[in-house]
Structures are given as structure tokens and as C-alpha cells.
Amino acid sequence: xxxxxxxxxxxxxxxxxxxxxxxxxxxxxxxxxxxxxxxxxxxxxxxxxxxxxxxxxxxxxxxxxxxxxxxxxxxxxxxxxxxxxxxxxxxxxxxxxxxxxxxxxxxxxxxxxxxxxxxxxxxxxxxxxxxxxxxxxxxxxxxxxxxxxxxxxxxxxxxxxxxxxxxxxxxxxxxxxxxxxxxxxxxxxxxxxxxxxxxxxxxxxxxxxx
Amino acid sequence: xxxxxxxxxxxxxxxxxxxxxxxxxxxxxxxxxxxxxxxxxxxxxxxxxxxxxxxxxxxxxxxxxxxxxxxxxxxxxxxxxxxxxxxxxxxxxxxxxxxxxxxxxxxxxxxxxxxxxxxxxxxxxxxxxxxxxxxxxxxxxxxxxxxxxxxxxxxxxxxxxxxxxxxxxxxxxxxxxxxxxxxxxxxxxxxxxxxxxxxxxxxxxxxxxx
Numbered sequence: 009x010x011x012x013x014x015x016x017x018x019x020x021x022x023x024x025x026x027x028x029x030x031x032x033x034x035x036x037x038x039x040x041x042x043x044x045x046x047x048x049x050x051x052x053x054x055x056x057x058x059x060x061x062x063x064x065x066x067x068x069x070x071x072x073x074x075x076x077x078x079x080x081x082x083x084x085x086x087x088x089x090x091x092x093x094x095x096x097x098x099x100x101x102x103x104x105x106x107x108x109x110x111x112x113x114x115x116x117x118x119x120x121x122x123x124x125x126x127x128x129x130x131x132x133x134x135x136x137x138x139x140x141x142x143x144x145x146x147x148x149x150x151x152x153x154x155x156x157x158x159x160x161x162x163x164x165x166x167x168x169x170x171x172x173x174x175x176x177x178x179x180x181x182x183x184x185x186x187x188x189x190x191x192x193x194x195x196x197x198x199x200x201x202x203x204x205x206x207x208x209x210x211x212x213x214x215x216x217x218x
Numbered sequence: 219x220x221x222x223x224x225x226x227x228x229x230x231x232x233x234x235x236x237x238x239x240x241x242x243x244x245x246x247x248x249x250x251x252x253x254x255x256x257x258x259x260x261x262x263x264x265x266x267x268x269x270x271x272x273x274x275x276x277x278x279x280x281x282x283x284x285x286x287x288x289x290x291x292x293x294x295x296x297x298x299x300x301x302x303x304x305x306x307x308x309x310x311x312x313x314x315x316x317x318x319x320x321x322x323x324x325x326x327x328x329x330x331x332x333x334x335x336x337x338x339x340x341x342x343x344x345x346x347x348x349x350x351x352x353x354x355x356x357x358x359x360x361x362x363x364x365x366x367x368x369x370x371x372x373x374x375x376x377x378x379x380x381x382x383x384x385x386x387x388x389x390x391x392x393x394x395x396x397x398x399x400x401x402x403x404x405x406x407x408x409x410x411x412x413x414x415x416x417x418x419x420x421x422x423x424x425x426x427x428x
Binding site for chain 1: 266279282283286306312313316342345346354357368
């Protein structure tokens with residue numbers, strides 16, 4: 009089993025953190041986004057959407073889409089469950105993981121893709137080119153501000169994003185926050201005391217270095 | 219168990235089709251989007267994102283997010299598996315389901331939300347208001363055109379979206395295509411013979427009426 013990834017790709021980091029939390033031994037194969045290796049014929053044969061990460065199983069089956077990879081690894085390897093144990097628990101975690109993705113992660117990503125000079129003509133991830141729309145950058149920042157408010161409210165009532173335990177939902181929320189800090193210079197402010205408490209707890213886990 | 223839904227909501231239809239395919243008996247509770255009932259305190263207590271659908275289990279647990287509801291119902295009720303049987307099969311189906319969502323369904327939805335007069339100030343689903351960006355409408359239509367091309371290529375090599383069998387990925391792709399036909403007046407053209415063959419097959423299943 010091997011994971012095609014890129015070191016600077018926040019989606020790749022979501023999977024790497026999950027792998028680290030579960031203590032899995034999976035070969036990492038770098039894809040050089042700087043030379044647009046993801047658009048090479050060789051990589052498109054692995055993932056026709058031309059995005060990282062992709063997990064390739066020993067039988068050659070390619071699993072794309074970050075949350076799908078995360079869930080697959082958690083289903084396939086029982087140690088350190090990061091989506092809970094029952095179908096109901098898995099659904100609750102997957103719901104919160106997806107909310108963190110849509111409201112947080114995807115909002116930052118949309119802003120970055122529509123702003124970065126290096127992504128001109130590639131405003132939407134995937135194999136097709138689209139021009140940037142500058143208005144989306146400001147809208148994305150407002151979405152991230154709302155994500156912070158909502159995340160703070162959530163973490164004021166429970167210690168972790170999906171409830172009482174650290175789960176895959178914390179991984180996506182952490183990567184989203186780190187991405188917003190780095191790409192949008194949107195730090196966690198003092199008023200968001202619940203996010204700050206949570207962030208100090210999840211970002212010191214060894215997996216956060218992944 | 220009951221499903222909060224809206225009859226005109228394409229996301230609700232994804233879940234209703236899955237329920238019909240599996241032959242499940244789940245109470246449907248209508249949410250009136252026309253009077254903005256999804257923003258009521260009562261509904262926000264069920265789903266803080268203020269979106270339909272939401273599945274509420276007998277113990278009161280609320281499961282939001284359409285693909286999460288679909289996967290939960292398939293995990294919880296073994297009859298007529300729509301994501302396959304093994305962890306690997308489920309991952310492959312979930313990957314193709316998500317691709318149909320991101321490249322097809324979400325592209326149509328983005329165009330509609332940024333165009334419809336009735337959605338002014340609500341260009342992004344969820345509890346927060348955002349102004350429409352007209353440029354996104356054209357970009358969304360180009361994304362749907364690319365989705366059609368890619369879907370046709372895929373269906374030229376396999377009979378169903380995820381491979382040899384009808385799965386949850388076909389449900390999302392069918393709802394995306396019907397949504398594009400209705401909202402964008404983008405019919406399946408003659409050149410897309412593989413989509414047409416597939417569409418004629420999946421749209422006559424009784425579940426498609428759901």
C-alpha cells in the first residue's frame with residue numbers, strides 16, 4: 009500500500025496525520041506539484057482527477073478523495089479508531105469531519121485557488137482549467153471567519169469537534185485552521201478561547217507534525 | 219427513524235432514491251424551504267447548518283450531510299448494498315459518489331445559488347448569508363459541461379459510474395444530471411451516447427421517482 013502525496017498539500021496532510029495517529033506503516037510517494045507532476049500521464053492513470061492524495065492498495069486499486077481515504081484506512085485497520093466503532097458513531101464523526109471540510113477547509117482552499125499567482129487559470133482543483141474570480145477571495149475570508157465563530161461555539165460545549173474524543177473531525181479542523189493561519193494570516197483570536205484551548209491540545213500531538 | 223427533507227431539494231432526493239432502492243420504511247418529515255423553515259429554531263436544533271436533509275435516529279441522534287446519511291443507511295441496513303460489501307468496495311464507490319458530487323452536483327448547485335432571484339444573499343448553503351457572484355454562474359456551466367464529458371468517457375468503459383453495478387454513485391450522478399437539465403437547460407447531447415445509454419437505464423428504475 010502506498011500514498012501518493014505532496015508535502016505542502018493540506019489534503020495530503022489530513023491523510024498523513026490520520027496515518028500517524030493510527031501508527032500505520034504506509035509508503036509515501038511524493039508528487040511534485042511544483043513541476044505539475046499531478047497532470048502527468050503516469051499520475052493521471054492513478055487518479056484521473058489529477059489531485060493528491062491517492063492511496064494505492066497492494067492489488068492496484070486506487071482510492072482517491074481525501075475523506076474517502078481517511079475512512080477507508082480507519083475501516084481497514086482497526087487500531088486507534090478515528091471514526092468511532094459503530095455505524096452510528098462513524099456517521100456522527102463523518103458528519104462533523106465533512107462540516108469542518110466544507111465550512112473551513114474548502115473555504116480556505118477556494119480563497120487560495122482564486123488568489124494565488126501560481127494558480128492562475130487553475131481556480132478549481134481537478135483536471136480542467138478555470139480562471140480565477142477575485143471576488144471569491146473576500147467571500148472565502150468571510151466564510152472562514154464564520155467557520156471560526158461556529159467552531160468556537162461548538163468547542164465551548166464539547167472538548168473535541170465530534171464530541172468527547174479526538175477523531176478524524178479534529179484532523180480536518182486542525183488542518184483547516186493551520187491553512188487559514190498560513191494562507192490568510194487569520195490567527196485564532198483571544199475571543200475564540202474554546203478554539204485556542206482545543207488547538208493547544210491537538211496541535212501538540214506528535215501526529216500534527218505529519 | 220425519520221428523514222427531514224424537502225420535495226424540491228436535490229440533496230433530499232439523493233437520500234430518497236437510496237431509501238427506495240433499499241426498500242426502507244422511513245418516515246419523511248417535510249421542511250418547507252419556501253417559508254425558510256430550515257432557519258427556524260426548531261430545525262436548527264436538529265441541524266445547526268440549517269440544511270436538508272437530516273436523518274434523526276430513534277435515540278434522537280441527528281445525522282446531517284447527504285453522503286454521510288447515504289453511507290450510514292447502507293451500513294446500518296444490509297439489504298441491497300449500494301456501496302458494495304467490503305471496505306475496499308465501499309471506498310471505491312464512495313470515491314466515485316464524491317466525484318459525481320463535486321464535479322457534477324456541486325457545480326450545478328453553485329450556479330443555481332449564485333443565479334436564482336430567490337436566493338439573493340444566500341449564495342452559499344448553510345446558516346450564513348453571502349451575496350451572489352454572477353461570474354460563478356458561467357463558470358459553473360463550464361464545470362457541468364466538463365462533468366458531462368468526463369462522465370461520458372467513464373461510462374464508455376463501464377456500465378455504471380462506480381463500475382459493474384448500480385451503486386450510490388449512480389444516484390448522485392443521476393440527480394446531478396436531472397438538476398442540470400432542469401436548472402441549466404443542459405440536456406444530454408447526442409455525442410454523449412454513453413451517458414444517454416446509462417441515463418435511460420437508471421432513470422427508469424422506480425426509485426428515480428423518489
